[in-house]
Amino acid sequence: MSAAHDKTAAPRKRLFIGLMGLTCLILVGVIFLAWWIPSKGLANIHPDLPRYVGMSMAVLSGIAMLGTALLVLTTALGKDIFFTRFMRLVVIKFLLPVIEFVGKVLGLDRDRIRQSFIAMNNSLVISQQYRLKPDRILVLLPHCIQLFDCEIKVTGDINKCVECGRCNIKGLVELGRKYHIDISVATGGTLARKVIVEKRPKLVLAVACERDLTSGIKDCYPLPVIGILNERPFGPCFNTMVNVGAIDEALQQVLDVHSSPASESP
CATH class of the missing domain: 1.20.140 (Butyryl-CoA Dehydrogenase, subunit A; domain 3)
Structure with missing residues (x-):
């Protein structure tokens, strides 16, 4: 490791x-x-x-x-x-x-x-025990989660991903479908703030490095933000990774289980 x-x-x-x-x-x-x-x-x-x-x-x-x-x-x-x-x-x-x-x-x-x-x-x-509908939660990702040399850029629409499985985007797309959660990819703090203003979520689950998460939590207050640290095996801002399971677990703690499609019986 x-x-x-x-x-x-x-x-x-x-x-x-x-x-x-x-x-x-x-x-x-x-x-x-x-x-x-x-x-x-x-x-x-x-x-x-x-x-x-x-x-x-x-x-x-x-x-x-x-x-x-x-x-x-x-x-x-x-x-x-x-x-x-x-x-x-x-x-x-x-x-x-x-x-x-x-x-x-x-x-x-x-x-x-x-x-x-x-x-x-x-x-x-x-601890505030939010129970929000999926359309009131925004998952915000940094663009460096996607492979640097990928020809299909998912900034603006993560569903453009062809799900080749070479990076974590595939798992995140599947997570978005599972909960009907809005997932956006931002190229920087300015675009991230623009997305938040446009989407008007009640809660943001953000993936980033320590500096960007800390800054984002401060800038977004009083909007609640749950931060998930990315993993940087190749250094900062290049082919970074994230634990998709950790995002799934965090979503389960704030989603209204009665309104989430994942909780509905087949």
Whole structure:
């Protein structure tokens, strides 16, 4: 098995959760220092002012720790406990940049952090227990999934594929037929955003590398995105691969089984 395959095979949430806990402790420490350093001067203004400010800082620290605990519980239990959608906003827009900075200071690989973030995001999306009709879900693929030298380009219409089986497109076409899911191939972020605007899905299942998935999840919020990492045995953006079974499994977790053609009896 190649190194590129090993790197993207099984992203886990534990790294992101650990960095999130460390970031929470750092935030609590900063809040404490923000109260303690000027507290001596606050007493000169009013004797009770340090206490009031201290209580406010304690509330902020409590919120930070409670939010971290709720995120961990939500991902661990796979259930929407409280404010999951808002917590996704906090993780995507605020925590991720801070956690990436903390990881950089610790010398951690940025792609490993992104892999863990994607796994964390997927857990938060799935915990909301979506049950959507097939026509409300969009599967978005990068063009590098198709073989570079294939004469039949499937960008814009994946059903042009002649299903020779040389790349993963055949399995994805079969998956589209199985669930009657809309599958699109995009040549870049701009076209991907255009497809999303045109299709107006309720949920996107996207295949890409760490950088593009992280960027796409951030850009699409509040639209829920489930990210599946591609495999790059020949390097980035060239004859990449994807685990079709992982896409199938993810779809089963968000599809309305009563409306999916795959669930109907023959």
